[in-house]
Amino acid sequence: MSAERFDAPFGPGSRLQRTGSVSCNSEIRADTKRAGSLQSALEYANELLKFRSKVAFLLDYDGTLTQIVEDPDGAVLEEHVRDLLCKLSRKYPVAIITGRSREKIMRLVGISGIYYAGSHGFDIEIPVPGHGSVNHAASERQQVSDITTVGLCNGSDGSHSRYHIAAEVVPVLHQAARQLRSIFGIEDAHVETPAASWPLCTPIAESKDNAIATTLPLGGVFATGSTDKDSILPLPIQPEPASPPSVDPSILSQIDKLLSSSYPFRGVSIEDNHLSISVHYRRCDPAHVPTIEKIVDSVAYRFGLRKTRGKCVFELRPAVKWDKGRAAKWLLEMIEMREERHCLPVYIGDDVTDEDAMKFVSNHGGFGVIVTEDDSRETSASLRLRDPVEVAHFLERFLNTREHELESAAA
Numbered sequence: 339m340s341a342e343r344f345d346a347p348f349g350p351g352s353r354l355q356r357t358g359s360v361s362c363n364s365e366i367r368a369d370t371k372r373a374g375s376l377q378s379a380l381e382y383a384n385e386l387l388k389f390r391s392k393v394a395f396l397l398d399y400d401g402t403l404t405q406i407v408e409d410p411d412g413a414v415l416e417e418h419v420r421d422l423l424c425k426l427s428r429k430y431p432v433a434i435i436t437g438r439s440r441e442k443i444m445r446l447v448g449i450s451g452i453y454y455a456g457s458h459g460f461d462i463e464i465p466v467p468g469h470g471s472v473n474h475a476a477s478e479r480q481q482v483s484d485i486t487t488v489g490l491c492n493g494s495d496g497s498h499s500r501y502h503i504a505a506e507v508v509p510v511l512h513q514a515a516r517q518l519r520s521i522f523g524i525e526d527a528h529v530e531t532p533a534a535s536w537p538l539c540t541p542i543a544e545s546k547d548n549a550i551a552t553t554l555p556l557g558g559v560f561a562t563g564s565t566d567k568d569s570i571l572p573l574p575i576q577p578e579p580a581s582p583p584s585v586d587p588s589i590l591s592q593i594d595k596l597l598s599s600s601y602p603f604r605g606v607s608i609e610d611n612h613l614s615i616s617v618h619y620r621r622c623d624p625a626h627v628p629t630i631e632k633i634v635d636s637v638a639y640r641f642g643l644r645k646t647r648g649k650c651v652f653e654l655r656p657a658v659k660w661d662k663g664r665a666a667k668w669l670l671e672m673i674e675m676r677e678e679r680h681c682l683p684v685y686i687g688d689d690v691t692d693e694d695a696m697k698f699v700s701n702h703g704g705f706g707v708i709v710t711e712d713d714s715r716e717t718s719a720s721l722r723l724r725d726p727v728e729v730a731h732f733l734e735r736f737l738n739t740r741e742h743e744l745e746s747a748a749a
C-alpha cells in the first residue's frame with residue numbers, strides 16, 4: 339500500500355510535509371527534529387478533526403496513557419482514561435502497541451474490541467468482527483456518551499485472533515531471564531513453560547487455510563485463537579533475522595566472568611514480557627548502570643537476543659527485524675482491510691522504541707505525536723504533546739468536537 343493513496347492533510351503548501359515513502363522491508367526514512375520545534379497536537383487538532391472519518395489511533399501505553407512511575411506495576415490506567423479509550427474505540431479504530439506483554443496490557447487496559455500488540459509488537463491480538471469490534475466505516479459516527487462497558491476478550495469464544503512473531507524464541511527468553519535473575523540475585527519468579535504459555539500455537543505454515551509464512555531460522559510466525567480465515571491478514575512481511583548480537587569487544591574477554599558472577603545490585607528488577615524481557619534500573623544507583631548494561635549485553639550475546647533501550651530499562655527481544663514500526667504497518671493494513679477504506683494513522687508515544695512507529699506513520703501520510711517535556715528530544719514525530727494529561731485532552735477532542743465547532747474555529 340503506497341503512501342500516495344492518502345493525500346490529506348498533506349499537499350502542496352501544507353505546513354507538514356510527507357518525508358519519504360514506505361517499504362517495510364527496506365529502511366524506513368523520516369527526518370528527525372527537536373521536540374521544541376514541533377507544533378502542539380492540541381493546537382493542530384482542528385486540522386486533524388477535518389479528517390476524523392479516516393483517523394485510526396495507534397497508542398503506546400507507558401508514558402503516553404499513564405505517567406512514568408518508579409514501580410512498573412504501579413502504572414495503572416486511570417478510570418477516566420479507560421472510559422475515554424472505551425468511547426474512542428466505538429468511533430475510531432484503536433490499537434495499543436506496547437513493550438508490555440500482551441496479557442498484561444490487556445489486563446491493564448481491559449477494553450474489548452480494540453487491537454493489542456504486546457512485547458513491542460511481537461505478540462498481537464486482534465478482535466474478530468462481531469465480538470465487540472466495530473466497523474467504523476459502516477457505523478454512523480455519532481457521539482457516543484453512554485458506553486462504559488469494560489470487559490476482556492475471551493479467546494475461547496472466537497472473539498480474537500493472535501499473531502506471535504518469533505514465538506520459538508520464548509524458551510530462550512525464559513532461560514535468559516533466569517540467568518539475569520541469578521546474576522542480579524533476584525528470586526526466580528514462577529516461569530511458565532512454553533507449553534503452558536502458548537497452548538494453542540499452530541504454525542500458520544502448517545495450517546491448510548493459511549498458506550503463508552516460512553519458518554524462520556530464528557523464530558516464526560504463529561497464529562492462535564479464532565481462525566476465522568476471512569478476518570486473518572497474512573503478515574505481509576516475513577521478519578528477517580537481524581544482525582547477530584554484538585558486544586563491545588572490550589568486554590568479550592569479561593563475558594564468562596560477568597555471566598558466572600553475582601551482582602546483587604539494589605533496585606534491578608526483571609520483567610518477563612513473554613516475547614521480550616525488561617531489565618529495569620530506575621531504582622538503581624546510577625553508578626551501577628554501565629555494569630548492568632555489560633551484563634545485559636553479555637546475556638544478549640550468549641543467547642543470541644537483541645538488546646534495545648527505553649526509559650531506565652534495557653530490553654532483550656528475538657533477533658529478528660520486527661519492531662513497533664513494522665507492527666504498526668501490519669495493524670494499519672489489517673484495520674484498513676476491515677474498515678474497507680484508507681486510514682489516517684495517528685501514532686502517539688514517548689519512548690525511543692516508539693520512533694520506529696513515528697517514522698512509519700510520518701512516511702505513510704499520517705502523524706507521529708511525541709509525548710515529552712524535553713525540548714531537545716530528537717524525534718521523527720511531526721507533532722508534540724507534553725505529558726499523558728495532554729494526551730487525554732487531545733483524544734477527548736475527537737469525542738467532543740462537533741461539526742459547527744470546527745466551522746467556527748476555521749472562520
Ligand SMILES: O=P(O)(O)OC[C@H]1O[C@H](O[C@H]2O[C@H](CO)[C@@H](O)[C@H](O)[C@H]2O)[C@H](O)[C@@H](O)[C@@H]1O
Binds near residue numbers: 406410609653689
Ligand atoms: O511501549 P511502552 O508501553 O511504553 O512500554 C515500555 C516499557 O514500559 C514500562 O517501563 C517503563 O514504565 C515504567 C512505569 O512507569 C517505569 O517504571 C520504567 O522505568 C519504564 O521503563 C514497562 O514496565 C516495560 O515492560 C515496557 O517495555
